[in-house]
Amino acid sequence: MSDTHPTSLRPGGPSPSNTPRPESQTLSEDMQNRQQFAYGANQESQPGQQQGGSYSGRFPSQMYGAQGPDFSVEAPGGNASHNQYGDNGPRSRASTIGQSYPIAMDQSSAPAMPSAQPLFAQHSGPASAGGQSGSRPASRQAPPGPSQAMNPSSFSTAPNTRPGTAGGAQSQSKSPFTTPVTSPPRSRPSQILLINPTSSTALTNTMLQSLRPILPPQLEVVGYTAHYPAPTATETTVDQALSTELVLRDLAKYATNNGETVQNFDALLIASFTHHPLIAALRESYDVPVIGVMEGSLYVSRMLGARFGILSTTNRHKIQTDNALHMSGLGHYFVGAEAVHMSPIEILASAAQSQTGALPEEVSKRIAHAARVLVSKGADTLIMGSESMSSVEVIRAAKDAIREEDGRRTINVVDCVEAGVMCLNALVGMGVPTSKKGVYRGERDGRRARGQNWL
CATH class of the missing domain: 3.40.50.12500 (Rossmann fold)
Structure with a gap:
């Protein structure tokens, strides 16, 4: 049995016993006795007792400590009798059965009312190896002693336990990062x-x-x-x-x-x-x-920025690109396409020529102009919209055109072949294949059933 009592109990409160109160006791006498007992009226100050009639809201367990065999209570008939539980252990709540309140006590031997103590969290659960109990960690500071008043200035500041501080090895928290995971060796690339x-x-x-x-x-x-x-x-x-x-x-x-x-x-x-x-x-x-390559570069650009633009080759290709973008459902993120007015064969020939020297100035100007126009429309990512533009020289011309004055490059340029x-x-x-349930279901069986086995 614990030596503490529930917080719902109060000194002079209702007894858990079903025994009725004596009819001779009036309500006023009952309340007077309760106040006399709870607040220590007409008593001399005892050592360790608070002055000024302060009252603790919790039921003090010191009032029910070990008592001697001469501890007497008032029986229902009014006669005092010795404690029938003549042990030196803590008093049990079951010993109040058959008694009526208020309990008469010798004023000279009244227990001292303890000072109000701060309440600390009580945890339940199995005790851990470090002496803590429950699933929540124990407080970082020890509770104040019995004689320590509830003074905020008496509480010490908890040590800093952040990683890298001087809190000691015990206060270092565990790293949130795991050990690296590597792929197993493959039989072939x-x-x-x-x-x-x-x-x-x-x-x-x-x-x-x-x-x-x-x-x-x-x-x-x-x-x-x-x-x-x-x-x-x-x-x-x-x-x-x-x-x-x-x-x-x-x-x-x-x-x-x-x-x-x-x-x-x-x-x-x-x-x-x-x-x-x-x-x-x-x-x-x-x-x-x-x-x-168009499909892969669109998805990559969508993940890198909020709006993207496309450098196309000819005006026909620009219109084809606009139609394909809106059919793919990505038109909301598309600021438009800008043509350099050169065919893929011409761009490829210019890239081959730049391998022996610089990219022709006319080609560089057209690529730079198209890139700046797309940026002015709000594009934060540019796509080189032709496989013929995947050469290093052509991509460098687009990057240099949108570079900031301080040399920084805040806009991405995506090579469509590399993204694909x-x-x-x-x-x-x-390890995912193409789905074969819907539109991309195999076509061989259907053609062979029609007698068109031409592949």
């Missing part, structure tokens, strides 16, 4: 097939050369160039349709036996900054992830 739907071998080499410095370990990129009579550029809808049919037929020769991919490649990237129909056709034919490769690398690492 990931392989991405970079598909150039045009017949320009120079374009394929330019893209591979720009990708070489930024490729992460365990990743290989293999280039593919469409054969003749594929168009040299995919500027029009006819160019896109012809290149789609030629690439589909050619890649079917290198498809795996199960038809999941082409020559065991983990992903396919279409190097055409248009809404090329080859992307959807390859998703229907194979299970591995398939995206275009990195997005595919992430999908390959996740």
Whole structure:
């Protein structure tokens, strides 16, 4: 049994016993006796007792400490009797059964009322190894002693336990960072097939050369160039349709036996900054992830900034880009496209010329003007909107045009080919294939059922 009592109990309060009060005791006498007992009326000051009749709200446990066998209480009949619990232990609440209040006590032996003590949190639960109990940590400062008054100036300041302070080894908190997690070694590197739907071998080499410095370990990129009579550029809808049919037929020769991919490649990237129909056709034919360079650069730019703009090649390409952006649902983040009024073949020739010298001044001026116009419209990210613009010299011309006066560069310039490769690398690492339940469900069984097994 604990030596403390519930806070709801008060000195002179109702007894837990069901024994009725004597009828001879009136209400006024009862209240007078309660006040005399609780507030120590007509008593001399005892050692350790507070002056001025202060009253503690909690039931003081010192009033019910160990008592001698001569401790007497008033029986219901009015006769004093010795304590029937003649032990020296703490008084039990059960010993009040059959008694009536108020309890008469010898004024000369009345216990001293203790000083009011601050209340400290009492925790429940199993005690820990360090002596604490409960799930909450113990207070950093020790509670005041019995003779210490509740004075705010007597409380000491808790030590600083932030990491890196002089609080000692015990006060250093545990680091929130875990040990690094590394990937297990792979049996082979990931392989991405970079598909150039045009017949320009120079374009394929330019893209591979720009990708070489930024490729992460365990990743290989293999280039593919469409054969003749594929168009040299995919500027029009006819160019896109012809290149789609030629690439589909050619890649079917290198498809795996199960038809999941082409020559065991983990992903396919279409190097055409248009809404090329080859992307959807390859998703229907194979299970591995398939995206275009425009698609990858749009998602990357959306994550890097709030508004993006696109540098396009010709005015036709600018209109095609505007239509593709609004069809993709990203029109709210798109400030527009700005054309440099040069065909992909002309830009590619200028980039090849810059390898032996500087980029032609006319080309640099056009790229710089288009970049500044997009920034003035509110773009905080620029996309090089053509695979022919993926050369280092062309990208540097766009970056230099939007550099701040103090030399800082606060606007990102995204290479569409690089963004497409990195997005595919992430999908390959996740191990997710193309979904085959809806639109991209396999088309072979349907064509064979119609007798059109031409691939």
